[in-house]
Amino acid sequence: MTLPDVAVTEVADPLAEAAPTMELLLRELDRRWPREAERLHQISRYALLPAGKLLRPLLLMESAEAVGGGGPAVVPAALSVEYLHVGSLVHDDVIDGDTMRRGRPSVAARYGTTDAIVTGDALMLGVFGVLTDGAEDAGPLTGDSAGPPPDRVLGAVRVFARAGVDLCRGQAMEGELRGDLGCGLDRYLTMIALKTGALFRAACRGGAILGGGSPAQQHALTSYAEHLGLAFQMHDDLLPYTSDSRTAGKSALSDIAAARPTFPVLLCHAMAGAPARARLEAALGGALPAADALGTVHELLETTGALTAARDRATAQADRAKSCLERLPRSRATAVLAAVADLSVSRDR
Amino acid sequence: MTLPDVAVTEVADPLAEAAPTMELLLRELDRRWPREAERLHQISRYALLPAGKLLRPLLLMESAEAVGGGGPAVVPAALSVEYLHVGSLVHDDVIDGDTMRRGRPSVAARYGTTDAIVTGDALMLGVFGVLTDGAEDAGPLTGDSAGPPPDRVLGAVRVFARAGVDLCRGQAMEGELRGDLGCGLDRYLTMIALKTGALFRAACRGGAILGGGSPAQQHALTSYAEHLGLAFQMHDDLLPYTSDSRTAGKSALSDIAAARPTFPVLLCHAMAGAPARARLEAALGGALPAADALGTVHELLETTGALTAARDRATAQADRAKSCLERLPRSRATAVLAAVADLSVSRDR
Structure with missing residues (x-):
């Protein structure tokens, strides 16, 4: 179980109920990526293991279960959403020149740019092999050779491909917004809906489709995912200002250095009077040393009041996510999904 | 028709018969990538248009037709193999630092590394959206709303995903072989079967599956593609030594500078006696100025006799490709595929 223990014990019991699912995912991930000689395989293994929080695979598993069709048959699809996520992080680290990821050297830092680009590509493309080989691969695991029916698998392929492209659109848009404090909250929200929301949506909608959910259920889980994605990213943007940066694993300095417009900063820009706005622009314009800039921004x-407003809006999104779950039959799975929504705005990293 | 005119008139009539297919592909490519405001879309359009030879889409179309199931319904799939190809070229140019592609600035040179990585990702991921949306999208074009049946589309997704990962494996392996003249022909052939062969195989096997070919027909077209891929890459490696570099669009100097072991060079290394081998190693070891090294290598x-041997082996692969076609009913499509095999070892660029 890689979800932080503190969150599991503090937030709710439902997340503890996700433990068997997490163990299944971890076991299967390890089985699929043995230590092998081929370089590309080695680097892929390095990128995937030790695993992160496996939040997106968990969402897929629980979404499938919430509509009555979870379990081992959807594990390959659950892992494939992690490949898409990790592949995009590997490329992100090339783009941003980040040398650390999950507390150890990034793929780019450890293996170089060339292998990082190629490994990210292989992970992203492999997504669709794992998704479509699901039927065969799930066999030995389940003792049941039948994976999801072809029309559901095709639906999931479509959803994943769309999510992948949306993720890229979000990344391109993020590049455009860099340094643009006046971009406005709307464009920022569109960007994070694409960049962060896409994979949450793929996981939940993909799970709902693979699990055989009705159109209404698919819609409910898609909406859940969209609000969850917003809550998650809003909270992520808040972390540097609400916990010490070592815990957050990400520093406000890095956001400031990269001139990344973040949620609280954009809210502040919108809410501030002219003098405060001028000070904010100066602080983020590179005029001050980064540490001084950080102090001023904070x-x-x-x-x-931007910090409080940002926190309130993140919580409101998490609440809206949870309310979408009311359209589904109450189950262990929906309780886990609700707990994930709570966690998305209470985690300290 | 973007295949070079000289090849069309010199080689055979059958290629001229591919003209309507090429026109269909070009028209559809242009329709799908209108000029739009969104940056990622613009860059994708720049990468795709003006189109290259569209060789892989043509292979898919003709393979589908060769088994009795071609036409507009498989156009989306045909274009998707081009997206995969172009996406990987966009990343290749980032990796190799190449500033030119098809006679104009590469995506990386024109838009920068970040956008090139993200655009390559979007093109590769978009592949699977286009493949699975085929049924809907082919509708207006064909006046027939039914694309290929779901099981065939799933088969094509699986083949494309596998090909994409193989392509990455080939790229990673190419990096490993760099500077290693002693790597041996076997490893080189494995590498090009992955790097170049993968997309030819995806195109032909994908076409055979989507067109409803029997397993034997799928196998015949897969074998055709594998031999074609070898012939194509062997000839590509020969181009710098058999035509002037401006026509070839690629210079022997660049292969030498990148310490890329190529087919004729590896053959030479295997065939040469000790003194000649020592001279070859010295020339490719960076001891001489590049122009002198090129003279010595040539x-x-x-x-x-390596040049002649390399040419013979490339021709033999093209012949084997053609012989695979004998397992299919003779048709316009198989004539085009045979002509492509001839062209693969006779083109001068």
Whole structure:
């Protein structure tokens, strides 16, 4: 179980109920990526293991279960959403020049740019092999050779491909917004719906389709995922200002250095009067040393009320995510999904 | 028709018969990538248009037709193999630092590394959207709303995903072989079967599956593609030594500078006696200025007979490709495929 223990014990019991699912995912991930000689395989293994939180695979498993069709048959699809996520992170680290990921050297730092690009490609393309080989691969695991029916698998392929392209659109848009404090909250929200929301949507909608959910159930889980994605990213943007940066694993300095417009900063820009806005722009314009800039930004986020407003909006999105679950039959799975929504705005990293 | 005119008139009439297919592909490619505001879309359009030879889409179309199931219904799948190809070229140019592609600035040179990585990702991921949306999208074009049946589309997704991963394996392996003249022909042939062969195989096998070919027909077209891929890459490696580099669009100097072991060079290394081998290693070891190295390599390729041997082996692969076609009913499509095999070892660029 790689979800942080503190969250599991503090937030709710339902997440503890996800433990068997997490163990299944971890066991299967390890089985599929043995230590092998081929370089590309080795690097892929390095990128995937030790695994991260496996949040997206968990969402897929629980979404499938929430509509009555989860279990081992959807494990390959669940892992494939992780490949898509990790493949995009590997490329992200090339793009941003990030040398650390999950507390150890990024693929780019450890193996170089060339292998990082190629490995990211292989992970992303492999998604669709794993999705469509599901029927065969799930066999030995389940003792049941039948994976999801072909029309459901095709539906999942379509959803994953769309999510992958949306993720790229979000990344391209993020590049355009860089340094643009005046981009406005709307464009920022569109960007994070694409960049962060896409894979949450793929996981939940894909799970609902593979699990045989009705159109209404698919819709409910898609909406859940969209609100969850917003809540998750809004909270992520808040982390540097609400917990010490070592715990957050990500520093406000890095956001400032990269001139990344983040949720609280954009809210602050929108809420502030002219003088505060001018100070914010100066702080983020590279005029001050980064540490001083951070102090100024933090102070402005507090005094304008932006920090509180951002926190409230993130919580509201998590609440809306949970309310979407009311359209589904109450089950262990929906309780886990609700707990994930709570966790998305309470985690400290 | 973007295949070089000289090849069409010199080689055979059958290729001229591919003209309507090529026109269909070009029209559809242009329709699907209108000029739009979104940056990622613009860059994708720049990468795709003006189109290259569209050789892989043509192979898919003709393979489908060869088994009795071609036409507009498989156009989306045909275009998707081009997206996979172009996406990988966009990343290749980032990796190799190439600033030119098809006679104009590469995506990386024109838009920068970040957008090139993201655009390549979007093209590769988009493949699976186009493949699975085929049924809907082919509708207006064909006046027939039914695309290929779901089981065939799933088969094609599986083949494309596998091909995509193989392509990456080939690229990673190419990196490993760089500078290693002693890597041996076997490893080189494995590498090009992955790197170049993968997409030819995806195109032909994918076409055979989507067109409803029998397992024997699928196998025949897969074998055709594998031999074609070898012939194509062997000839590609020969181009710098058999035509002037401007026509070839690729220079021997670049292969030498990148310490890329190529087919004639590896053959030469295997065939040469100790003194010639020592001279070859010195020339490719960076000891000489590139132009002098090229002169020496060229001379050694001639005197050891490696150039002739390489040409013979490429032709033999093209012949084997053609012989695979005998297992299919004779048709316009098989004539085009045979002509492509001839072209693969007679083109001068």
